Amino acid sequence: MSVTVVGSVALDTVETPSGKNIEGLGGAAVYFSLAAANFTQVHLVGVAGDDFPSEHERLLASKGIDLTGLERAPGRTFRWAGKYHEDVNERDTLDTQLNVFESFHPKVPEAARNAEYLFLGNIHPSLQLEVLEQTKHKFVALDTMNLWIDITLDTLTEVLGRVDCLIINDGEAKQLTGEVNLRHAARVIRGMGPHIVVIKKGEHGAMLFDEKDHIFSVPALPLEKVVDPTGAGDSFAGGFMGYIATQDKTDFATLKQAVVHGSACASCTCEAFGPDALVLANMDLIKSRVDDFRKLMAF
Amino acid sequence: MSVTVVGSVALDTVETPSGKNIEGLGGAAVYFSLAAANFTQVHLVGVAGDDFPSEHERLLASKGIDLTGLERAPGRTFRWAGKYHEDVNERDTLDTQLNVFESFHPKVPEAARNAEYLFLGNIHPSLQLEVLEQTKHKFVALDTMNLWIDITLDTLTEVLGRVDCLIINDGEAKQLTGEVNLRHAARVIRGMGPHIVVIKKGEHGAMLFDEKDHIFSVPALPLEKVVDPTGAGDSFAGGFMGYIATQDKTDFATLKQAVVHGSACASCTCEAFGPDALVLANMDLIKSRVDDFRKLMAF
Numbered sequence: 001m002s003v004t005v006v007g008s009v010a011l012d013t014v015e016t017p018s019g020k021n022i023e024g025l026g027g028a029a030v031y032f033s034l035a036a037a038n039f040t041q042v043h044l045v046g047v048a049g050d051d052f053p054s055e056h057e058r059l060l061a062s063k064g065i066d067l068t069g070l071e072r073a074p075g076r077t078f079r080w081a082g083k084y085h086e087d088v089n090e091r092d093t094l095d096t097q098l099n100v101f102e103s104f105h106p107k108v109p110e111a112a113r114n115a116e117y118l119f120l121g122n123i124h125p126s127l128q129l130e131v132l133e134q135t136k137h138k139f140v141a142l143d144t145m146n147l148w149i150d151i152t153l154d155t156l157t158e159v160l161g162r163v164d165c166l167i168i169n170d171g172e173a174k175q176l177t178g179e180v181n182l183r184h185a186a187r188v189i190r191g192m193g194p195h196i197v198v199i200k201k202g203e204h205g206a207m208l209f210d211e212k213d214h215i216f217s218v219p220a221l222p223l224e225k226v227v228d229p230t231g232a233g234d235s236f237a238g239g240f241m242g243y244i245a246t247q248d249k250t251d252f253a254t255l256k257q258a259v260v261h262g263s264a265c266a267s268c269t270c271e272a273f274g275p276d277a278l279v280l281a282n283m284d285l286i287k288s289r290v291d292d293f294r295k296l297m298a299f
Numbered sequence: 300m301s302v303t304v305v306g307s308v309a310l311d312t313v314e315t316p317s318g319k320n321i322e323g324l325g326g327a328a329v330y331f332s333l334a335a336a337n338f339t340q341v342h343l344v345g346v347a348g349d350d351f352p353s354e355h356e357r358l359l360a361s362k363g364i365d366l367t368g369l370e371r372a373p374g375r376t377f378r379w380a381g382k383y384h385e386d387v388n389e390r391d392t393l394d395t396q397l398n399v400f401e402s403f404h405p406k407v408p409e410a411a412r413n414a415e416y417l418f419l420g421n422i423h424p425s426l427q428l429e430v431l432e433q434t435k436h437k438f439v440a441l442d443t444m445n446l447w448i449d450i451t452l453d454t455l456t457e458v459l460g461r462v463d464c465l466i467i468n469d470g471e472a473k474q475l476t477g478e479v480n481l482r483h484a485a486r487v488i489r490g491m492g493p494h495i496v497v498i499k500k501g502e503h504g505a506m507l508f509d510e511k512d513h514i515f516s517v518p519a520l521p522l523e524k525v526v527d528p529t530g531a532g533d534s535f536a537g538g539f540m541g542y543i544a545t546q547d548k549t550d551f552a553t554l555k556q557a558v559v560h561g562s563a564c565a566s567c568t569c570e571a572f573g574p575d576a577l578v579l580a581n582m583d584l585i586k587s588r589v590d591d592f593r594k595l596m597a598f
Contacts, residue, residue, distance in 0.1 A: 086479055087479045088479075180385055180386045180387075181521075181522075181523075181524070181525070182521060183521045183522070183523065184523075201503065204500070204503040204504075205503075205516075205518065207518075207521070215521055215595055216595065216596075216598065217504075217518035217521065217595050217596065218518075218596075218598075219503075219504065219506075219516035219517075219518060222480075222481060222482045222506070222514055222516065223480075223482070224480075224482065224483075225480070226480070253598075256597075256598040257598055259598075260598050293598075294598075296514060296515065296516050297515075297516065297517075297596045297598075298555075299515065299517075299552075299555040299556055299558075299559050299592075299593075299596075
């Protein structure tokens with residue numbers, strides 16, 4: 001089964017204690033696609049400006065990612081700049097330039113429309129709705145962020161009512177629900193629509209909650225060095241959705257495996273700037289990381 | 300095999316979003332003993348003032364805890380007061396009164412001296428040294444805190460050189476080593492003496508590192524309600540050491556089980572004020588919690 005992702009395609013300038021990466025390939029849809037492409041056919045829906053280097057497009061195509069839905073618009077590509085602290089779990093956003101994203105309205109090509117699995121990356125909830133209007137998927141997962149919770153909660157609530165799964169950071173889960181206890185937060189979110197909730201906790205791993213109140217908790221892989229965590233969350237989502245698509249089911253046992261495979265992809269992303277390490281990942285590496293998780297957690 | 304603990308016996312005043320508990324039974328040695336007593340014979344070494352309610356002593360004795368080493372000194376019992384935030388992972392210390400602890404010098408009775416396992420609770424490192432001078436144990440674990448790292452690092456370093464295991468919070472591990480990466484922090488700590496390092500991460504669980512760079516990571520049990528986390532770390536240590544004492548070995552497989560049993564004890568402690576919930580725990584409950592951890596982590 002194949003997966004469609006709608007989200008940002010970006011040029012990121014990132015500074016971490018390990019160095020600086022200027023205008024490198026980035027964006028949620030890019031990280032998601034690179035991770036998910038290890039598992040299955042990925043259709044990317046997004047927009048890039050006329051300054052988007054063709055080498056980036058070639059890289060994505062070389063991984064078998066369908067770029068029919070990657071619109072080329074006149075103007076500059078979306079840009080984000082951020083700086084990570086000595087403790088790389090904390091970062092400051094230095095700059096966000098929407099550029100071509102400002103007037104973007106996703107047009108989902110036929111192949112992408114027919115994919116069984118859909119991931120709505122973190123974009124304006126009204127754009128996420130536009131995508132839902134064009135498609136009819138078996139299973140839809142959603143990401144969002146503090147900004148949309150702050151400024152357009154009504155539209156976000158409408159989107160939440162129409163998806164199967166929310167993948168969200170712990171801080172955002174608390175903000176969205178007003179609950180500091182993640183178990184309660186997940187329950188409140190389930191009341192909003194998604195019957196499955198995944199809460200990402202950065203260096204502390206991730207938690208999965210289903211509609212029967214089952215809980216699965218996975219730590220993050222303790223890496224020798226976290227070079228740049230940018231895109232780790234989207235890589236997680238890519239591995240998560242990619243795994244589900246290969247299994248074509250969403251029972252709790254499958255979802256648990258999906259969380260571990262997503263975590264494996266996220267761990268790869270953190271080991272170099274931008275998607276450099278994720279690009280080098282393959283199923284052998286991902287499987288070996290899944291084994292690492294088993295060793296880390298078995299008792 | 301039996302366990303000796305040296306540490307504080309206290310009257311705690313604690314305010315959490317769930318309410319307030321005024322001058323309740325507390326102290327590291329108390330929480331440790333109550334947890335460890337589920338597993339094996341515990342010898343408590345500490346000091347209480349002449350105002351220490353005899354009902355507390357009776358409670359500890361009723362659990363089979365050997366109180367021969369609990370000195371009664373003229374004066375007031377050690378007092379601590381703290382307030383937890385809405386997010387109970389954060390707390391402010393409002394008051395600390397050393398009282399009889401100020402002039403305390405641990406005297407370890409014969410039975411306690413002969414215990415195979417020793418836990419040096421969080422007290423001044425020079426007192427921890429005094430205990431080590433009086434005893435010869437098979438396996439010694441140590442706790443400490445930011446205050447001692449700040450003001451008496453030399454003596455703490457001397458203690459570290461003489462113990463097998465350090466059980467420490469993530470923030471303190473970072474402070475002690477100057478490393479933000481916990482894997483590196485554990486390696487630096489091992490270089491200081493202890494060949495086993497356990498890093499407690501509160502609501503994010505705990506990590507275990509051994510001298511062969513094996514790592515085990517366990518999340519915290521997602522509780523419906525955290526009423527009062529005071530003493531959770533010491534309850535963890537009690538379950539950890541209690542389990543090891545019953546097995547009388549410290550290979551990695553045993554240490555992993557010990558971490559899970561410690562985490563089970565810690566989860567009990569959080570569910571009521573002071574040691575109220577821990578007091579009600581028994582091996583059946585602890586085993587059922589260990590099963591909960593297995594369900595939470597198995598994939």
